[in-house]
Amino acid sequence: MAVSVDEAVSTGPARDRGRPARRRGGRGRSVLEVALLTVLAVVMLFPVLWMIETSIKENRDVYAVPAEFFGFTVTMEHFKDVFVGPDGGRSALSVAFLNSVLVAGASTVLATLLGVPAAWAYSRFAVKAKKDQLFFILSTRFMPPVVVVIPIFLMYRQVGLIDSKLGLILIYAAYNLPFTIWMMKGFVDEVPSEYEDAAMLDGYTRLQAFRRHTLPLLVPGIAATAVFALIFSWNEFVFAIFLTSSDSVRTAPPAIAGLIGGTTTDWGLVAAASVVFALPVLVFAYLVRKHLIAGVTLGAVRR
Amino acid sequence: MTDDAGQVAATPPPAPGRSRRLSDRGLAVAFISPALLLLLAMSVFPLLWALYLSFTDYSATRGGRAYFVGFGNYTAILTSAQVHQRALTTLIYVVGAVTLQTVLGFTIAYLISRRTRGRGLLTTLFLVPMMLSPVVVGLFWRFMLDAQFGVVNSMLGSIGLGQVEWLTRQRTALISLIVVDTWQWTPFIMLIALAGLTAVPKYLYEAASIDRASEWFRFRTITLPLVWPLLLIAVLFRAIEAFRLFDLVYILTNGGPGVSTETLSFHVYKVAFLGFNTGTASAYGILMVLVVIVLSQIYLRYLNRLKEG
Known part of the structure; x- marks a missing residue:
């Protein structure tokens, strides 16, 4: 109960600000939220994308410093190596x-x-x-x-x-x-x-x-x-x-x-x-x- | 209690005689006992064996007779400074990782719940890390965090920051472990928090907005209290999992450098499979099981209360 009283007091000024101002603030916040969500999604998905990218890179590109994000040669060699052994048989x-x-x-x-x-x-x-x-x-x-x-x-x-x-x-x-x-x-x-x-x-x-x-x-x-x-x-x-x-x-x-x-x-x-x-x-x-x-x-x- | 009452009520009122009820019991036994037998053979019996071994000086490689040593193994473990060190590492890791996951997971869930479009797609994308095997996650982060050709250092370099030896320095190695675990399990908290958030009835928010309650007020008095019970379930679940964690440590740092990322699970493994002190390792394991039992009892009790409430 005490909490809700505190809250009611603290929201006082916000109530005085009036509706239009809050609506504009809301749009700004929405943009900020989308931006934050996008950043988080990129961070979460980057390792997965990097894994896929590495799997189709040639070896010299895999170890390139600085890392190559685009413009590497695509190869399926690694996938072949997963299934086919060095002697041509099953790996x-x-x-x-x-x-x-x-x-x-x-x-x-x-x-x-x-x-x-x-x-x-x-x-x-x-x-x-x-x-x-x-x-x-x-x-x-x-x-x-x-x-x-x-x-x-x-x-x-x-x-x-x-x-x-x-x-x-x-x-x-x-x-x-x-x-x-x-x-x-x-x-x-x-x-x-x-x-x-x-x-x-x-x-x-x-x-x-x-x-x-x-x-x-x-x-x-x-x-x-x-x-x-x-x-x-x-x-x-x-x-x-x-x-x-x-x-x-x-x-x-x-x-x-x-x-x-x-x-x-x-x-x-x-x-x-x-x-x-x-x-x-x-x-x-x-x-x-x-x-x-x-x-x-x-x-x-x-x- | 309520379950049993439900069952009694569900059976047809005109009791069709003794034979039917007896056959029901027979059926229940026949259907349940194979499952219980497998669990007894593969979970309970091994633990009892470990309990027995924990009082002996048995070694899996030396073989031969096992001599009874009483509580010797237990006192040795509980007084060992090494074990205290590992317990501290585990505690830092569990608290650090679970806290980070909870904050991040809840934030993402909250942001997603406020979107009207693309929710399903966003959720699906965010969930990918959680479904990967710890082996894949560990290996891949090891590659990305490599000091020489890792992509993380490469990106840090391109924005003018120095190189970090993520996995080969004492302090950063534990941080890396926490970061990787957080990366993998934030989606778990997110998923459950999102379930809680979408279950909050809309009319509560509508009532609050009629009262012109501020966003923060709505969050504090409506969202958080309603989501909190479910969130706590997720946090407890993650804490148990983090306490048991072995595979990520094994792959990512192998306990190193030095012993800086050796958690209790990893130490048990070293004592058992590298030191071959099976007796000591069993006592160690039993102590860990006790911790897990306490944690899971809290979890299950809480879950039970939640279900009945």
Whole structure:
């Protein structure tokens, strides 16, 4: 209350200034706002543009000092190097990309298969200590990966899952499961349970009612959730670098990170590999832009 | 409570006998337990194992028997000056990065919410950094911040400013880390703040403008109080993520120069995978997990209250 009184007092002079003056000030402010927004947008987007630009520059232009923004020769060499190895065969990077597709895809399928039924059950049934269970599930996702990876590493070494795609698939599925359950529970909550009740009055069992009436309505939600799980697995780095080592198993993030660290770094190649790596993510993210808030908050915040 | 009550009400009133209800419970168990089993195997069991290891002197390379050392690892970590140093670095980094992101993210969201045209396009453009992998972000900034041929220094040079050794000087390296993290995660705060801003009912502003309330007054008494709860959720979420951060440090600075950008996560990695003191690293990790549990409990409690309110 005290605050509003202070405010009312402080706005006194502004009120006296009269309408036309304020309107002119408003236009000036609007121009200023647009200018500020433009500057911020340029700053935020410049690194992305620079990455794309670097990926199509010849090597001598990449290292040019001062940096060349325009008028460089365009080349597709770096993109060729991403996919074709020096000996003309498949490059190590392209193998890593294929591994990434396989690992991200399989872990997403697994997380979806386990997560969707669980989300439905949490939404529909009176489960004991439901809220605690759900919060527990989400909190597993907050564990620091560097910490979790220590016992996982020992565990995998024991059962022979070190440096295997299956090992990565399992850990990614577990990593995406809390998200899938939370996100899907939101979607299931939106489908009225009366549909199932009505179907059950018609003689269907609960399971049949779910399959015939609820599941078809959930398909868009499942697709959006799966896309996010796909993005998370695709981008994941910590587990990948500690649990895999050989070129035939490694996914793209550690493979791209492995391009630096020698005596010289081919930044053109790094840029091209990064562009190839990031492009599908941006396309997918654009497809699920309606669910972005729920997606990036792990299904915790919905609108 | 409210959820459960809703569920009870949703089941058809004429209870169709015991068998139906039993089969519902069976179905719930059958649908939930596979998911919980995977989480138990891949999240809970490893943490319990780490808890056990944290009381031993086990080393992953030496192998052999692990001897019980009680709370030795814990006291060693809590009294280590090295760890205190890393905790301070982490604190500076988390506070610095999250504060910057919040201020910038909210500013951008506010500016966008005041535009009538091009909102969708602007939002989409601003969101790009957030969707990139930390590997791509780290590598690319490393290239841009390079002291010799980096574009940032090149631009500074062209406006007559001196060259900065972004990643190779103690003080600037931590600042660079904060800047890069801010670049990547400002969109996150922006996205959530924007959701809050667009949800503020128009009639409140209309009522305020009838009263000829000033812009700042409207902002202070309408916009901020209504957006604040959602913004706090975003800030807490970012704080947890920033505390856990590992990959960006690993790629961008590798903890250097010296130990100036070694956060707690990165130090755990060094103790575990370069020092091979698995027991100590586990104790270290468990302590970090405790911090995360406290932070995430605050987050989840707050989220819960928000949902019920």
